[in-house]
């Protein structure tokens with residue numbers, strides 16, 4: 376590689392003193408981003424909804440280019456920022472006023488487990504794998520599905536859980552790999568088994584398909600109480 380190629384690799388088409396300008400541009404854009412996010416009214420970004428992600432992407436691309444492209448000015452970026460943050464605030468305001476609008480923009484919370492039963496239809500609608508969901512439950516100290524009364528996936532993607540009281544805990548599908556991976560289409564001893572696909576519990580003594588979801592792998596149900 377000769378010198379000329381190396382120079383264009385490092386500096387592009389710009390002269391060395393443009394680097395100083397990049398420094399200044401970056402500081403200005405950094406301040407823009409900070410001000411924009413502070414005026415958006417959002418307090419943190421632990422969980423972003425799709426709508427908020429759109430805003431972040433919009434701001435991000437408007438902020439990046441003026442930092443290092445000489446032919447991109449600061450003012451157009453500033454206008455993008457004002458428009459995007461203005462839209463965000465307007466839509467957030469409208470979502471608070473009109474529920475159908477909120478559901479259109481943000482989606483709505485869906486039941487994954489209702490009264491101890493998997494809500495398969497909602498589960499299929501969500502792009503959430505069973506593995507991810509089980510991991511989420513384990514993080515919340517759930518050992519088997521019989522401990523969970525309701526699970527709801529919020530629009531932010533986080534999962535809210537309600538538990539059965541100790542005396543209401545039902546036999547359920549074990550979620551820890553050691554037991555869960557013993558799932559099998561064979562039934563080794565008669566008794567309460569949980570469907571490995573949907574968590575439906577049946578008293579069975581020989582191989583059969585689940586009456587709820589028609590899959591045929593079973594795991595021995597367990598009834599341990601929830602300890603945190």
Ligand SMILES: [Zn+2]
Nearest residue numbers: 570573585588
């Ligand atoms: Zn099933």
